[in-house]
Amino acid sequence: MKLISDLNQNLLVDRSLSAVWHPCTQMKHHESLPLIAITRGKGPWLYDEQENKLLDCISSWWTNLFGHSNPRINQAINAQLEKIEHVMLAGFTHRPVVELSEKLSALTGGNLGHVFYASDGASAVEIALKMSHHYWQLHHQPEKKKFVCLENGYHGETLGALAVTDVTIFREAYGSLLQDVYTVSSPDSRKALDGENADDVARRAAKELEQLFENEHHQIAAIIIEPLVQCAGQMAMHSAQYLKLVRTLCDRYDIHLIADEIAVGCGRSGKFFACEHADIWPDFLTLSKGISGGYLPLSLSMTTEKIYRAFYGDQTKQGFLHSHSYTGNPLACAAALACLEIFETDQVLENNMNRSRDLANAFAWAKADSRIEHWRAQGMILAFDVKNSKIKSASTFPREMFSASLKEGMLIRPIGNTIYVMPPYILSTEDTMQMGDSVQRAFDQVAA
Ligand SMILES: *Cc1c(COP(=O)(O)O)cnc(C)c1O
Numbered sequence: 001m002k003l004i005s006d007l008n009q010n011l012l013v014d015r016s017l018s019a020v021w022h023p024c025t026q027m028k029h030h031e032s033l034p035l036i037a038i039t040r041g042k043g044p045w046l047y048d049e050q051e052n053k054l055l056d057c058i059s060s061w062w063t064n065l066f067g068h069s070n071p072r073i074n075q076a077i078n079a080q081l082e083k084i085e086h087v088m089l090a091g092f093t094h095r096p097v098v099e100l101s102e103k104l105s106a107l108t109g110g111n112l113g114h115v116f117y118a119s120d121g122a123s124a125v126e127i128a129l130k131m132s133h134h135y136w137q138l139h140h141q142p143e144k145k146k147f148v149c150l151e152n153g154y155h156g157e158t159l160g161a162l163a164v165t166d167v168t169i170f171r172e173a174y175g176s177l178l179q180d181v182y183t184v185s186s187p188d189s190r191k192a193l194d195g196e197n198a199d200d201v202a203r204r205a206a207k208e209l210e211q212l213f214e215n216e217h218h219q220i221a222a223i224i225i226e227p228l229v230q231c232a233g234q235m236a237m238h239s240a241q242y243l244k245l246v247r248t249l250c251d252r253y254d255i256h257l258i259a260d261e262i263a264v265g266c267g268r269s270g271k272f273f274a275c276e277h278a279d280i281w282p283d284f285l286t287l288s289k290g291i292s293g294g295y296l297p298l299s300l301s302m303t304t305e306k307i308y309r310a311f312y313g314d315q316t317k318q319g320f321l322h323s324h325s326y327t328g329n330p331l332a333c334a335a336a337l338a339c340l341e342i343f344e345t346d347q348v349l350e351n352n353m354n355r356s357r358d359l360a361n362a363f364a365w366a367k368a369d370s371r372i373e374h375w376r377a378q379g380m381i382l383a384f385d386v387k388n389s390k391i392k393s394a395s396t397f398p399r400e401m402f403s404a405s406l407k408e409g410m411l412i413r414p415i416g417n418t419i420y421v422m423p424p425y426i427l428s429t430e431d432t433m434q435m436g437d438s439v440q441r442a443f444d445q446v447a448a
Contacts, residue, residue: 089327220253
Protein backbone atom coordinates (compact mmCIF):
# COMPACT_ATOMS: atom_id res chain seq x y z
CA MET A 1 0.00 0.00 0.00
CA LYS A 2 2.62 2.48 1.12
CA LEU A 3 4.68 1.80 -1.98
CA ILE A 4 1.77 2.38 -4.30
CA SER A 5 0.85 5.71 -2.74
CA ASP A 6 4.52 6.74 -2.73
CA LEU A 7 4.51 6.02 -6.42
CA ASN A 8 1.36 8.07 -6.97
CA GLN A 9 2.82 10.93 -5.02
CA ASN A 10 6.04 10.88 -7.03
CA LEU A 11 4.16 10.58 -10.27
CA LEU A 12 2.00 13.61 -9.49
CA VAL A 13 5.04 15.66 -8.51
CA ASP A 14 6.84 14.69 -11.72
CA ARG A 15 3.81 15.56 -13.79
CA SER A 16 3.55 18.89 -12.00
CA LEU A 17 7.19 19.68 -12.63
CA SER A 18 6.83 19.02 -16.33
CA ALA A 19 3.44 20.69 -16.93
CA VAL A 20 3.04 23.40 -14.26
CA TRP A 21 5.28 26.47 -14.13
CA HIS A 22 5.25 27.22 -10.40
CA PRO A 23 5.14 30.83 -9.09
CA CYS A 24 8.08 32.67 -7.59
CA THR A 25 10.30 29.62 -8.19
CA GLN A 26 13.52 28.73 -9.95
CA MET A 27 12.16 25.47 -11.32
CA LYS A 28 15.61 23.88 -11.40
CA HIS A 29 15.79 24.09 -7.59
CA HIS A 30 13.15 21.36 -7.54
CA GLU A 31 15.79 18.92 -8.74
CA SER A 32 16.85 18.83 -5.09
CA LEU A 33 14.02 20.57 -3.19
CA PRO A 34 10.88 18.46 -2.81
CA LEU A 35 7.63 19.66 -4.37
CA ILE A 36 4.82 18.65 -2.06
CA ALA A 37 1.50 17.41 -3.39
CA ILE A 38 -1.31 18.28 -0.98
CA THR A 39 -4.48 16.21 -1.08
CA ARG A 40 -6.52 17.75 1.71
CA GLY A 41 -6.54 20.31 4.49
CA LYS A 42 -8.32 20.51 7.83
CA GLY A 43 -7.99 23.44 10.22
CA PRO A 44 -4.34 24.55 10.33
CA TRP A 45 -3.12 21.21 8.90
CA LEU A 46 -2.25 20.23 5.33
CA TYR A 47 -2.07 16.53 4.39
CA ASP A 48 -0.25 14.75 1.60
CA GLU A 49 -1.32 11.50 -0.02
CA GLN A 50 0.32 9.40 2.72
CA GLU A 51 -1.53 11.48 5.34
CA ASN A 52 1.70 13.08 6.53
CA LYS A 53 0.59 16.35 8.07
CA LEU A 54 2.11 19.80 7.99
CA LEU A 55 1.18 22.76 10.19
CA ASP A 56 0.44 25.74 7.89
CA CYS A 57 2.44 28.33 9.87
CA ILE A 58 2.17 30.92 7.09
CA SER A 59 -1.54 30.63 6.31
CA SER A 60 -0.96 29.46 2.72
CA TRP A 61 0.82 32.64 1.63
CA TRP A 62 -0.95 34.83 4.21
CA THR A 63 -4.44 34.11 2.90
CA ASN A 64 -6.02 31.61 5.26
CA LEU A 65 -7.70 33.03 8.35
CA PHE A 66 -9.94 30.34 9.80
CA GLY A 67 -8.34 27.09 8.72
CA HIS A 68 -8.66 24.83 5.73
CA SER A 69 -12.01 23.30 4.92
CA ASN A 70 -13.78 25.48 7.48
CA PRO A 71 -17.37 24.14 7.80
CA ARG A 72 -18.94 27.62 8.01
CA ILE A 73 -17.17 29.01 4.96
CA ASN A 74 -17.76 25.76 3.05
CA GLN A 75 -21.44 25.99 3.86
CA ALA A 76 -21.68 29.64 2.74
CA ILE A 77 -20.04 28.87 -0.60
CA ASN A 78 -22.19 25.79 -1.14
CA ALA A 79 -25.37 27.76 -0.40
CA GLN A 80 -24.32 30.50 -2.83
CA LEU A 81 -23.41 27.87 -5.44
CA GLU A 82 -27.03 26.72 -5.46
CA LYS A 83 -28.16 30.28 -6.33
CA ILE A 84 -25.78 32.01 -8.74
CA GLU A 85 -22.08 31.24 -9.26
CA HIS A 86 -21.24 34.35 -11.27
CA VAL A 87 -22.78 37.24 -13.11
CA MET A 88 -21.11 40.30 -14.59
CA LEU A 89 -21.06 43.28 -12.24
CA ALA A 90 -21.48 45.89 -14.98
CA GLY A 91 -25.19 46.57 -15.19
CA PHE A 92 -25.97 43.79 -12.67
CA THR A 93 -25.68 43.30 -8.96
CA HIS A 94 -26.32 40.60 -6.36
CA ARG A 95 -26.88 40.26 -2.64
CA PRO A 96 -23.38 39.01 -1.61
CA VAL A 97 -21.55 41.95 -3.22
CA VAL A 98 -24.00 44.50 -1.79
CA GLU A 99 -23.83 43.08 1.73
CA LEU A 100 -20.06 42.74 1.65
CA SER A 101 -19.61 46.35 0.47
CA GLU A 102 -21.98 47.66 3.16
CA LYS A 103 -20.23 45.67 5.89
CA LEU A 104 -16.76 46.82 4.82
CA SER A 105 -17.90 50.42 4.62
CA ALA A 106 -19.38 50.12 8.11
CA LEU A 107 -16.06 48.76 9.41
CA THR A 108 -14.47 52.06 8.30
CA GLY A 109 -17.22 54.03 10.00
CA GLY A 110 -18.39 55.07 6.53
CA ASN A 111 -15.12 56.85 5.80
CA LEU A 112 -14.39 54.55 2.87
CA GLY A 113 -17.89 53.97 1.61
CA HIS A 114 -17.25 52.92 -2.01
CA VAL A 115 -15.79 49.53 -2.84
CA PHE A 116 -14.34 48.60 -6.26
CA TYR A 117 -13.61 44.89 -6.81
CA ALA A 118 -11.00 42.80 -8.61
CA SER A 119 -9.60 39.31 -8.14
CA ASP A 120 -5.95 39.53 -7.07
CA GLY A 121 -4.04 41.90 -4.85
CA ALA A 122 -1.90 43.46 -7.57
CA SER A 123 -5.05 44.46 -9.48
CA ALA A 124 -6.48 46.19 -6.41
CA VAL A 125 -3.26 48.20 -6.22
CA GLU A 126 -3.50 49.06 -9.93
CA ILE A 127 -7.06 50.26 -9.32
CA ALA A 128 -6.02 52.60 -6.50
CA LEU A 129 -3.13 53.98 -8.59
CA LYS A 130 -5.34 54.52 -11.65
CA MET A 131 -8.15 56.12 -9.63
CA SER A 132 -5.72 58.54 -8.00
CA HIS A 133 -4.13 59.43 -11.36
CA HIS A 134 -7.54 59.91 -13.01
CA TYR A 135 -8.87 61.92 -10.06
CA TRP A 136 -6.19 64.59 -10.51
CA GLN A 137 -7.06 64.88 -14.22
CA LEU A 138 -10.72 65.34 -13.35
CA HIS A 139 -9.61 67.84 -10.71
CA HIS A 140 -7.77 69.90 -13.37
CA GLN A 141 -4.34 69.11 -11.95
CA PRO A 142 -3.10 66.60 -14.55
CA GLU A 143 0.52 67.38 -13.63
CA LYS A 144 -0.05 65.51 -10.35
CA LYS A 145 0.79 62.08 -11.70
CA LYS A 146 3.82 60.70 -9.92
CA PHE A 147 3.73 58.11 -7.17
CA VAL A 148 5.79 57.87 -4.01
CA CYS A 149 6.61 54.51 -2.49
CA LEU A 150 8.72 53.18 0.32
CA GLU A 151 12.11 51.54 0.28
CA ASN A 152 11.60 47.77 0.76
CA GLY A 153 7.87 48.03 -0.03
CA TYR A 154 5.91 45.38 -1.92
CA HIS A 155 2.62 45.91 -3.77
CA GLY A 156 2.42 43.11 -6.31
CA GLU A 157 4.02 42.14 -9.57
CA THR A 158 1.92 43.44 -12.46
CA LEU A 159 3.68 46.35 -14.14
CA GLY A 160 1.90 49.20 -12.34
CA ALA A 161 2.18 47.55 -8.93
CA LEU A 162 5.77 46.49 -9.59
CA ALA A 163 6.72 50.11 -10.31
CA VAL A 164 5.86 51.02 -6.70
CA THR A 165 7.53 47.87 -5.35
CA ASP A 166 11.10 48.09 -4.08
CA VAL A 167 12.16 44.46 -3.82
CA THR A 168 15.16 44.12 -6.13
CA ILE A 169 14.77 40.45 -6.98
CA PHE A 170 11.24 41.01 -8.33
CA ARG A 171 12.08 44.23 -10.24
CA GLU A 172 15.55 43.66 -11.60
CA ALA A 173 14.70 42.15 -14.98
CA TYR A 174 11.79 44.52 -15.70
CA GLY A 175 13.19 47.94 -14.82
CA SER A 176 12.83 49.37 -18.32
CA LEU A 177 9.09 48.52 -18.35
CA LEU A 178 8.34 50.44 -15.18
CA GLN A 179 7.30 54.06 -14.71
CA ASP A 180 9.53 56.37 -12.67
CA VAL A 181 8.57 56.78 -9.03
CA TYR A 182 9.97 58.46 -5.94
CA THR A 183 11.26 55.99 -3.36
CA VAL A 184 11.64 57.28 0.22
CA SER A 185 13.24 55.69 3.28
CA SER A 186 11.35 52.99 5.09
CA PRO A 187 10.49 53.72 8.73
CA ASP A 188 11.69 50.14 9.49
CA SER A 189 12.31 50.16 13.24
CA ARG A 190 15.35 47.91 12.80
CA LYS A 191 17.10 51.09 11.64
CA ALA A 192 17.04 52.61 15.12
CA LEU A 193 20.41 54.07 16.03
CA ASP A 194 21.79 53.82 19.56
CA GLY A 195 19.38 55.54 21.92
CA GLU A 196 16.61 55.77 19.29
CA ASN A 197 13.25 54.01 19.44
CA ALA A 198 10.76 53.09 16.70
CA ASP A 199 9.02 56.50 16.98
CA ASP A 200 12.34 58.27 16.35
CA VAL A 201 12.92 56.23 13.19
CA ALA A 202 9.36 57.05 12.09
CA ARG A 203 9.93 60.77 12.61
CA ARG A 204 13.21 60.64 10.71
CA ALA A 205 11.55 58.88 7.75
CA ALA A 206 8.63 61.34 7.82
CA LYS A 207 11.04 64.29 7.77
CA GLU A 208 12.55 62.99 4.56
CA LEU A 209 9.07 62.54 3.10
CA GLU A 210 8.13 66.08 4.10
CA GLN A 211 11.14 67.42 2.20
CA LEU A 212 10.09 65.52 -0.94
CA PHE A 213 6.47 66.69 -0.64
CA GLU A 214 7.61 70.28 -0.06
CA ASN A 215 9.70 70.24 -3.25
CA GLU A 216 7.59 68.09 -5.55
CA HIS A 217 3.97 68.09 -4.33
CA HIS A 218 2.73 69.79 -7.49
CA GLN A 219 3.56 66.64 -9.44
CA ILE A 220 2.73 63.95 -6.86
CA ALA A 221 -0.58 62.09 -7.06
CA ALA A 222 -0.25 59.65 -4.18
CA ILE A 223 1.97 57.81 -1.77
CA ILE A 224 1.45 54.07 -1.29
CA ILE A 225 2.45 52.32 1.93
CA GLU A 226 1.95 49.03 3.76
CA PRO A 227 0.75 50.14 7.20
CA LEU A 228 2.79 48.79 10.16
CA VAL A 229 4.42 45.79 8.46
CA GLN A 230 6.25 45.55 5.13
CA CYS A 231 5.48 41.88 4.90
CA ALA A 232 7.30 40.79 1.73
CA GLY A 233 10.09 43.18 2.79
CA GLN A 234 11.22 40.70 5.45
CA MET A 235 8.41 41.57 7.86
CA ALA A 236 9.92 44.99 8.54
CA MET A 237 7.77 46.65 11.20
CA HIS A 238 7.32 50.32 12.04
CA SER A 239 5.64 52.59 14.55
CA ALA A 240 2.00 53.64 14.04
CA GLN A 241 3.37 57.15 14.53
CA TYR A 242 4.56 57.03 10.92
CA LEU A 243 0.99 56.57 9.65
CA LYS A 244 -0.18 59.61 11.59
CA LEU A 245 2.67 61.73 10.25
CA VAL A 246 2.10 60.61 6.65
CA ARG A 247 -1.63 61.35 6.94
CA THR A 248 -0.86 64.88 8.15
CA LEU A 249 1.64 65.48 5.34
CA CYS A 250 -0.77 64.15 2.71
CA ASP A 251 -3.45 66.55 3.95
CA ARG A 252 -1.04 69.49 4.01
CA TYR A 253 0.29 68.91 0.47
CA ASP A 254 -2.90 67.58 -1.15
CA ILE A 255 -1.58 64.11 -1.90
CA HIS A 256 -3.55 60.85 -1.75
CA LEU A 257 -2.65 58.22 0.80
CA ILE A 258 -3.02 54.65 -0.44
CA ALA A 259 -2.91 52.09 2.38
CA ASP A 260 -2.15 48.68 0.94
CA GLU A 261 -3.65 46.37 3.58
CA ILE A 262 -3.62 43.29 1.36
CA ALA A 263 -1.39 41.48 3.85
CA VAL A 264 -1.91 43.41 7.11
CA GLY A 265 -5.70 43.87 6.82
CA CYS A 266 -8.44 41.49 7.98
CA GLY A 267 -7.22 41.38 11.57
CA ARG A 268 -3.63 40.35 10.88
CA SER A 269 -2.20 43.43 12.64
CA GLY A 270 -4.37 43.00 15.74
CA LYS A 271 -7.13 45.36 14.55
CA PHE A 272 -9.34 44.74 11.53
CA PHE A 273 -7.56 47.46 9.55
CA ALA A 274 -3.94 48.28 10.41
CA CYS A 275 -4.70 52.01 9.94
CA GLU A 276 -6.90 51.81 13.03
CA HIS A 277 -3.74 51.55 15.17
CA ALA A 278 -3.01 55.16 14.19
CA ASP A 279 -6.62 56.33 14.17
CA ILE A 280 -6.39 57.48 10.57
CA TRP A 281 -8.15 56.64 7.31
CA PRO A 282 -6.39 56.66 3.96
CA ASP A 283 -7.91 57.91 0.68
CA PHE A 284 -7.68 54.40 -0.75
CA LEU A 285 -7.45 51.11 1.11
CA THR A 286 -6.75 47.80 -0.64
CA LEU A 287 -7.64 44.34 0.68
CA SER A 288 -7.16 40.85 -0.70
CA LYS A 289 -5.43 37.72 0.70
CA GLY A 290 -7.43 37.14 3.92
CA ILE A 291 -10.68 38.74 2.78
CA SER A 292 -12.11 35.48 1.41
CA GLY A 293 -10.54 33.46 4.24
CA GLY A 294 -8.02 32.09 1.75
CA TYR A 295 -10.73 30.38 -0.30
CA LEU A 296 -11.22 32.27 -3.55
CA PRO A 297 -9.47 35.07 -5.43
CA LEU A 298 -11.01 38.36 -4.33
CA SER A 299 -9.55 41.82 -3.95
CA LEU A 300 -10.90 45.31 -3.56
CA SER A 301 -10.02 48.96 -3.31
CA MET A 302 -12.11 51.15 -1.01
CA THR A 303 -12.29 54.91 -1.32
CA THR A 304 -13.95 58.07 -0.06
CA GLU A 305 -17.08 59.94 -1.05
CA LYS A 306 -14.92 62.81 -2.31
CA ILE A 307 -13.06 60.65 -4.81
CA TYR A 308 -16.18 58.77 -5.85
CA ARG A 309 -17.97 62.09 -6.54
CA ALA A 310 -15.20 63.31 -8.86
CA PHE A 311 -15.98 60.43 -11.25
CA TYR A 312 -19.75 60.97 -11.10
CA GLY A 313 -21.21 62.84 -14.09
CA ASP A 314 -23.02 62.64 -17.42
CA GLN A 315 -20.07 61.68 -19.57
CA THR A 316 -19.05 58.03 -19.85
CA LYS A 317 -15.35 58.86 -19.92
CA GLN A 318 -15.63 60.67 -16.58
CA GLY A 319 -16.40 57.29 -15.04
CA PHE A 320 -13.82 54.77 -13.87
CA LEU A 321 -13.75 52.51 -16.92
CA HIS A 322 -11.85 49.63 -15.40
CA SER A 323 -13.05 46.04 -15.15
CA HIS A 324 -12.08 42.43 -14.61
CA SER A 325 -14.19 39.50 -15.80
CA TYR A 326 -14.67 38.13 -12.29
CA THR A 327 -15.20 41.50 -10.57
CA GLY A 328 -17.29 40.93 -7.43
CA ASN A 329 -17.69 37.18 -7.95
CA PRO A 330 -20.66 36.00 -5.83
CA LEU A 331 -18.95 32.83 -4.51
CA ALA A 332 -15.92 34.83 -3.37
CA CYS A 333 -18.15 37.51 -1.79
CA ALA A 334 -20.14 34.78 0.01
CA ALA A 335 -16.88 33.39 1.43
CA ALA A 336 -15.88 36.91 2.54
CA LEU A 337 -19.26 37.48 4.22
CA ALA A 338 -18.88 34.18 6.08
CA CYS A 339 -15.47 35.36 7.31
CA LEU A 340 -16.83 38.71 8.52
CA GLU A 341 -19.53 36.81 10.37
CA ILE A 342 -16.91 34.63 12.08
CA PHE A 343 -15.05 37.80 13.12
CA GLU A 344 -18.23 39.00 14.83
CA THR A 345 -19.68 35.85 16.37
CA ASP A 346 -16.36 34.42 17.55
CA GLN A 347 -14.90 37.73 18.77
CA VAL A 348 -11.83 36.95 16.74
CA LEU A 349 -9.93 40.20 17.32
CA GLU A 350 -10.34 39.89 21.10
CA ASN A 351 -9.32 36.23 21.12
CA ASN A 352 -6.34 36.91 18.89
CA MET A 353 -4.82 38.98 21.71
CA ASN A 354 -4.36 35.71 23.61
CA ARG A 355 -3.10 34.02 20.46
CA SER A 356 -0.43 36.69 19.94
CA ARG A 357 0.65 36.16 23.55
CA ASP A 358 0.87 32.41 22.82
CA LEU A 359 2.99 33.17 19.76
CA ALA A 360 5.37 35.30 21.82
CA ASN A 361 5.66 32.52 24.42
CA ALA A 362 6.24 29.84 21.81
CA PHE A 363 9.09 31.85 20.32
CA ALA A 364 10.56 33.17 23.59
CA TRP A 365 13.55 30.88 22.85
CA ALA A 366 14.38 33.00 19.77
CA LYS A 367 14.34 36.23 21.76
CA ALA A 368 16.99 34.76 24.05
CA ASP A 369 19.07 33.12 21.30
CA SER A 370 22.35 34.92 20.63
CA ARG A 371 22.25 33.84 16.95
CA ILE A 372 19.11 35.93 16.46
CA GLU A 373 18.42 39.67 16.32
CA HIS A 374 15.47 42.02 15.74
CA TRP A 375 12.82 39.77 17.33
CA ARG A 376 9.53 41.53 16.57
CA ALA A 377 5.80 40.95 16.59
CA GLN A 378 2.61 42.69 15.46
CA GLY A 379 -0.76 41.04 16.01
CA MET A 380 -0.67 37.63 14.37
CA ILE A 381 2.78 38.09 12.81
CA LEU A 382 6.01 37.17 14.57
CA ALA A 383 9.45 37.49 12.97
CA PHE A 384 13.15 37.52 13.77
CA ASP A 385 16.40 37.73 11.82
CA VAL A 386 19.22 35.24 11.91
CA LYS A 387 22.55 37.03 12.20
CA ASN A 388 24.51 36.83 8.96
CA SER A 389 27.48 35.26 10.74
CA LYS A 390 25.22 32.38 11.78
CA ILE A 391 24.14 31.23 8.33
CA LYS A 392 26.25 29.48 5.73
CA SER A 393 24.81 31.34 2.76
CA ALA A 394 22.09 33.96 2.53
CA SER A 395 20.89 32.56 -0.78
CA THR A 396 20.48 28.94 0.36
CA PHE A 397 19.31 29.57 3.94
CA PRO A 398 15.59 29.95 3.11
CA ARG A 399 15.51 26.62 1.26
CA GLU A 400 17.54 24.83 3.97
CA MET A 401 15.28 26.16 6.70
CA PHE A 402 12.19 25.26 4.66
CA SER A 403 13.41 21.67 4.24
CA ALA A 404 14.45 21.27 7.89
CA SER A 405 11.04 22.59 9.00
CA LEU A 406 9.24 20.15 6.71
CA LYS A 407 10.93 17.28 8.50
CA GLU A 408 9.54 18.70 11.76
CA GLY A 409 6.05 18.88 10.27
CA MET A 410 6.07 22.67 9.89
CA LEU A 411 5.47 24.80 6.80
CA ILE A 412 7.85 27.76 7.16
CA ARG A 413 9.14 29.90 4.30
CA PRO A 414 11.86 32.32 5.43
CA ILE A 415 12.46 35.53 3.48
CA GLY A 416 16.23 35.98 3.24
CA ASN A 417 17.56 35.62 6.78
CA THR A 418 14.16 36.44 8.32
CA ILE A 419 12.19 33.60 9.87
CA TYR A 420 8.54 34.42 10.45
CA VAL A 421 5.24 32.83 11.32
CA MET A 422 1.84 34.17 10.31
CA PRO A 423 -0.60 31.40 11.27
CA PRO A 424 -4.37 31.18 10.80
CA TYR A 425 -6.47 32.56 13.67
CA ILE A 426 -7.49 29.13 14.96
CA LEU A 427 -4.36 27.68 16.53
CA SER A 428 -4.74 26.19 19.98
CA THR A 429 -2.14 27.03 22.62
CA GLU A 430 -0.80 23.46 22.21
CA ASP A 431 -0.42 23.79 18.43
CA THR A 432 1.31 27.14 18.90
CA MET A 433 3.79 25.72 21.43
CA GLN A 434 4.45 22.77 19.13
CA MET A 435 5.15 25.22 16.31
CA GLY A 436 7.68 27.14 18.44
CA ASP A 437 9.48 23.93 19.53
CA SER A 438 9.57 22.43 16.04
CA VAL A 439 10.85 25.60 14.41
CA GLN A 440 13.57 25.79 17.07
CA ARG A 441 14.66 22.19 16.29
CA ALA A 442 14.73 22.96 12.56
CA PHE A 443 16.71 26.14 13.19
CA ASP A 444 19.27 24.27 15.33
CA GLN A 445 19.90 21.89 12.42
CA VAL A 446 20.41 24.69 9.91
CA ALA A 447 22.17 27.49 11.81
CA ALA A 448 25.90 27.56 12.25
C1 LIG B 1 0.55 39.91 -1.68
C2 LIG B 1 0.53 41.37 -1.72
C3 LIG B 1 0.12 42.06 -2.88
C4 LIG B 1 -0.22 41.36 -4.17
O1 LIG B 1 -1.30 40.50 -4.07
P1 LIG B 1 -1.45 39.34 -5.16
O2 LIG B 1 -2.78 38.73 -4.90
O3 LIG B 1 -0.32 38.38 -4.91
O4 LIG B 1 -1.35 39.97 -6.51
C5 LIG B 1 0.08 43.43 -2.83
N1 LIG B 1 0.40 44.11 -1.71
C6 LIG B 1 0.80 43.49 -0.58
C7 LIG B 1 1.10 44.30 0.63
C8 LIG B 1 0.90 42.10 -0.55
O5 LIG B 1 1.34 41.49 0.54
